[in-house]
Amino acid sequence: MTESQTHVTEALGRANTVLIVLHVHPDGDTTGSATALAYALKWMGKSVTLACSDAVGSQFQFLLGDWTVSSWDMVLDQRYDASVTVDCGDWRRVGNFEAARNAAPVMINIDHHQSNSLFGTINWVEPDANATAVLIYRLLQSMSVPLTPPIATALYCALSTDTGSFMYPHTIAESLTVASELARLLPSLRQVNQALWAHRSWAQTRLIGWALSNLCTSPSRRVVWIAVPYATVLAYDVKDEDAEALIDWLRPIEGVAVALVFRELSGTGPIKVSWRSSQTELNVAEFARAFGGGGHSYASAAVLTVNLEQAETAVLSRLEDVIW
């Protein structure tokens, strides 16, 4: 057990009331990690509240089990013994950092992003872990919390989604070992895998079709990207999570080293830029950091307050110097 994990265990042991914070635009990892930790702390006799600035999407609702997630205004007047952020790479991902810091004297930051800015009072960050869920799994094991089916479901789904069903290039063998332990405890592995991977809406399918027919590439075809205007999002009537999945169709293209998606988040900007790298020597977290974002060496994102064209020019020109 690392020293940071010990600090987390001690701080959680002392707390009777805990606020668990999911990151903005919650994904499978933050939702599953938060839920599993909530069940564990409840089993330990603690009072637990979950908070997030955005609603958990329909795709990940089933992970929440008995839990509901409060919006920030619902918890603003409350005080807790400790707050825990799960899978938040920096303070902006917390959604309402001010509120989270004021909510408790201790802020525990549990995460696996290499670019984590260590904003907590206790920071447990392990970039080698494939998902924050792996850290929660280790934490629960060390605290001898029984892995009930809802906990196993939450952690398995978190790990499965953060590794692209264990197929992303950074997936390590430990993740499959953890997944195998968790899978044993699931009521139905088939059902969980179906819910996560064997389902795509018509809206998303049409958006993917549009994106693949409008791809842009650098002369060497080592860089590939798509720019999605807000009008297109409206025309295809797609949800945020539908558009998020686009990049997974770009990264595996033959010979591609870097894939990018530029997406207008509303009619007047800002622009979300997502990077994916299939080569270990190309650390896309550094590119994202140059634009105020962050992430992993293989997957990163930033939000730019410029228009779509300006975002493309600024981001792509940095890549032109390195690979084109």
Ligand SMILES: [Mn+2]
């Ligand atoms: Mn994660």
